[in-house]
Amino acid sequence: MQHEKFHYQSLADIQRTAELCNAFLPLNEDVSPLFQPLKIGRHTVANRIALQPMEGTDGLEDGTPGELTWRRYDRFARGGAGLIWFEAVATVPEGRASAHQLQITPANVDAYKRLVAHMKETCLKNNGYEPVIVMQATNSGRYSKPTGTSDPMIAYHCPPLEEPLLDDKHILSDDQLKRFTDAYEGAARLASEAGFDGVDVKCCHRYLACELLSAFTRPGPYGGSYENRTRFLKDAFRAAQSGVGNGFLTTRMNAYDGFPYPYGFGVHEGSLEVDLAEPLKLIGELVDEFHIPLLNVTMGNPYKNPHVNRPYDNGNYIPPEHPIEGLGRVMKGLSDIQHAYPELPLLGSAFSYLRRFAPALASGMVSGGHCAMAGFGRMAFANPDFPCQLRENGGVEKVCMTCGGCAQLLRAGIPAGCIIHDREMYKL
């Protein structure tokens, strides 16, 4: 079905469109399943609502959380989500996505320690429990802009993402990749020292580790075969494992990139359909070797096919599909993975599109056993109090309008937030 803007007045309206789009969209008006606790390794999260990592481009030049970073996480902690997945934090300076992306270093680890302690205290005081907090460790690879100008570090030439193709000098050598995997040890050690409960070896949205999963055309030890394409991620996990101490390891992983073979992971060889064979194999290996107690699943690329990553009303182009179709793709992928690994708690993404009906989808997914937790990104910027509101009133007061404003701010390298509900702070 063609793209159209959000116009739903009821769950029945959404259900009808989902049927027309053949989209998998389990809805449950009763949101109480979202307020059941869940075991994640040795932690218990108080509820099934997570805040997804949302980069705010508001760190200091040396990667220390800035004033607006503090404001964001203070509000997130008050809001009552059981789990807060702290945004992308660079593992090496050249892998920062902007001059204001966070980076944890021995020199600033105490600032992170203060922020994490503040988040735990604030949530405890306001909600009666501490959130589980995961730090997302990243290397932006192709999307590196450490000084504010693009300085891509790529795994291979990817025509759907390069028009024209980049100079070969941007292709990372095997030695550089090895050095980058080693950097996850230091990042995990610092994250643990700062008090984060877990570390995410970020493998999504076509940043470096994710891009390597589709490096079919790259020669050498990091490309071609499945074993080679997954080498970087597994080596990064091994490095992080030796640094993480008592914390747990996890990943936010793309189960589907949305680019044709040989340029996409989780994509059928002859079409753009989802093919979970390799993602499922990889997840099984991460469970077996690293005992991941939780997996965060996402899809797409926020630069080239953001409609896959976060269905929207307004963006740079009109998507080739109906937003409900895109939402259904994410939910079906989640459900298939959760059913393949019923013991592994799965955290889902992309719920914000449904606005005030998003909690019903979250509840439908959780109560139906299609995922264990629902993660919200744009909604957290629009209304950081929504988990408390949902718990207390069964509904949310303000919602994300999927206007794309926060993403535009992020791309411009300036502090990102909601330009509608927080407009005193954030303007385009």
Ligand SMILES: Cc1cc2nc3c(=O)[nH]c(=O)nc-3n(C[C@H](O)[C@H](O)[C@H](O)COP(=O)(O)O)c2cc1C
């Ligand atoms: C401004 C902005 C910043 C984001 N930062 C991150 C990030 O640091 N790490 C990450 O994995 N995803 C990031 N995302 C993606 C979101 O976590 C999420 O997957 C996406 O917005 C879809 O979920 P939603 O529908 O709840 O918004 C970002 C998205 C936006 C719009």
